[in-house]
Amino acid sequence: MLTAAIVAILVTMLLALIRTFLGPTEYDRMLAANSFGTKTVLLIALAGYALSWNSFLDVALLYALLNFVGTIAVMRFFEYRNAPEERDDPESAV
Amino acid sequence: MTAILELLSGLCLFLGGVLCVTGGVGLLRMPDFFARVHASGVTETLAAPLLLIGLLLQMELSLDSVKVIMIMILVLATNPTATHAMAKATLHGGQRPLVFDNDQDAGGEGSSKP
Amino acid sequence: MIAVAAIRLSDLFAVVMLFGVYSLLTAAVFMDLDAVDVAFTEAAVGAGVTTVLMLASLHLTKRWEALPRRHHFLGLLVVGVTGAALVYAVLDAPLLGDPSAPVHQHVTPRYIEQGQAEVGMPNLVTAVLASYRGYDTFGETVVIFTAGLAVLLLLGIQDDPRMRPGVSAIGDQVVLRSVVKVLIPLILLYGLYVQFHGDFGAGGGFQAGVIFATAFVLYDLVFGDGSARAVVPPGWLHRLAALGVLIYGGVGVVSMLAGRPFLDYSVLAHDPVHGQHLGVLLVELGVGIAVFSVVLLIFYAFSGRSHRR
Numbered sequence: 001m002l003t004a005a006i007v008a009i010l011v012t013m014l015l016a017l018i019r020t021f022l023g024p025t026e027y028d029r030m031l032a033a034n035s036f037g038t039k040t041v042l043l044i045a046l047a048g049y050a051l052s053w054n055s056f057l058d059v060a061l062l063y064a065l066l067n068f069v070g071t072i073a074v075m076r077f078f079e080y081r082n083a084p085e086e087r088d089d090p091e092s093a094v
Numbered sequence: 095m096t097a098i099l100e101l102l103s104g105l106c107l108f109l110g111g112v113l114c115v116t117g118g119v120g121l122l123r124m125p126d127f128f129a130r131v132h133a134s135g136v137t138e139t140l141a142a143p144l145l146l147i148g149l150l151l152q153m154e155l156s157l158d159s160v161k162v163i164m165i166m167i168l169v170l171a172t173n174p175t176a177t178h179a180m181a182k183a184t185l186h187g188g189q190r191p192l193v194f195d196n197d198q199d200a201g202g203e204g205s206s207k208p
Numbered sequence: 209m210i211a212v213a214a215i216r217l218s219d220l221f222a223v224v225m226l227f228g229v230y231s232l233l234t235a236a237v238f239m240d241l242d243a244v245d246v247a248f249t250e251a252a253v254g255a256g257v258t259t260v261l262m263l264a265s266l267h268l269t270k271r272w273e274a275l276p277r278r279h280h281f282l283g284l285l286v287v288g289v290t291g292a293a294l295v296y297a298v299l300d301a302p303l304l305g306d307p308s309a310p311v312h313q314h315v316t317p318r319y320i321e322q323g324q325a326e327v328g329m330p331n332l333v334t335a336v337l338a339s340y341r342g343y344d345t346f347g348e349t350v351v352i353f354t355a356g357l358a359v360l361l362l363l364g365i366q367d368d369p370r371m372r373p374g375v376s377a378i379g380d381q382v383v384l385r386s387v388v389k390v391l392i393p394l395i396l397l398y399g400l401y402v403q404f405h406g407d408f409g410a411g412g413g414f415q416a417g418v419i420f421a422t423a424f425v426l427y428d429l430v431f432g433d434g435s436a437r438a439v440v441p442p443g444w445l446h447r448l449a450a451l452g453v454l455i456y457g458g459v460g461v462v463s464m465l466a467g468r469p470f471l472d473y474s475v476l477a478h479d480p481v482h483g484q485h486l487g488v489l490l491v492e493l494g495v496g497i498a499v500f501s502v503v504l505l506i507f508y509a510f511s512g513r514s515h516r517r
Contacts, residue, residue, distance in 0.1 A: 026222070171387060
């Protein structure tokens with residue numbers, strides 16, 4: 001059953017990769033890359049347990065964090081590259 | 095007891111795998127960015143914890159299981175946030191969801207059909 | 209396949225994301241080859257820091273790559289000949305993991321057999337990295353420091369007048385800001401765990417420094433340009449980078465003052481094994497501090513440049 005789950009994750013990663021290549025807009029590519037990253041975390045966790053890798057959970061944890069940081073970085077540099085005073089609507093204070 | 099755990103773990107892994115592939119297929123076949131966000135976000139935020147619970151049930155209780163729980167909490171916390179941030183960024187960028195009217199053809203402005 | 213796509217696409221933004229995907233597949237390959245520390249570093253650097261830095265530099269240049277105006281056959285020929293020569297040379301190399309390969313003959317058996325007894329830590333990679341080959345790692349740390357120096361000399365850290373800490377471009381993303389506020393301390397804690405856990409599992413100074421820097425980069429990305437600069441000013445980072453290298457070199461000098469060769473840790477404590485532990489701890493700390501400061505300095509240098517007019 002573990003093997004079946006790993007195969008399912010690999011298939012999903014391939015599908016996400018296809019979307020990364022295809023995606024007509026950059027937002028699609030961002031989404032697909034983030035999805036690919038999440039599936040990789042799961043793949044490392046499951047395959048690491050199945051193949052008895054050493055310290056695989058540390059790597060999975062690290063990659064979950066970095067996937068998030070990478071997605072935020074992509075979003076920040078692509079979408080929000082202008083400084084806030086150049087936008088029309090007023091800045092909402094948090 | 096262990097037979098029940100095995101069964102439960104197998105069930106979780108199976109469900110998680112099915113949801114994963116469903117999310118992937120949805121990512122490919124959905125017509126619009128926002129539909130893809132929904133497909134990918136919902137299924138992977140459900141599939142990831144299911145797969146991790148399946149893994150957790152197969153391991154013995156040790157430091158590794160605590161780490162699996164930490165990974166699960168982290169994924170549950172960051173994945174929906176990233177998806178939400180991306181959807182909001184896309185709205186900010188001017189994309190609008192694809193809207194079907196009954197009489198006209200499909201076409202939201204700036205929608206992203208494949 | 210990903211590499212071919214990365215070369216063929218002229219949209220540099222997509223190329224950056226493909227590079228992130230590529231580096232993470234490489235990390236998975238490293239895991240499969242049982243090189244966990246390398247996979248760790250590859251994931252941390254390739255998927256996190258490099259993506260951010262490439263995006264920061266993409267911010268400053270054009271997004272679409274200009275297509276070459278003519279084909280360069282000479283370049284193709286040179287690359288083809290070199291590639292063929294490399295493949296030919298590799299054919300003669302021993303198989304991966306072959307026990308009779310020359311690299312496994314002289315020092316490697318000693319590391320493997322006596323590493324546990326002499327250095328006393330379960331992670332043999334850290335033992336080799338920090339103790340047996342400590343001088344090489346010192347060289348690596350100095351190289352990282354030099355890279356930071358080079359970036360500072362070439363780019364410099366400018367104060368962009370449009371940067372206002374606390375005013376974020378992602379101002380309306382309330383959910384993101386709240387989650388990141390909770391997440392950053394956890395990332396820092398994880399960095400500390402990786403730093404000090406390098407003796408037992410995967411980890412060590414290099415990975416920990418990158419993770420630490422990633423936390424500050426995340427803070428800068430989400431909470432406004434220049435906010436990381438307000439928290440950790442560049443002047444501190446200059447001193448911290450130098451301090452990291454100094455700690456490493458200092459441990460070596462202390463060993464020399466005690467009458468043993470440079471970077472021999474056995475004299476640092478009452479017992480050689482404890483001395484090794486203490487020495488490895490200190491040098492990993494030095495490496496971590498140096499890597500953290502240099503990565504953050506490079507990020508400041510890239511992100512502080514004004515947008516092209």
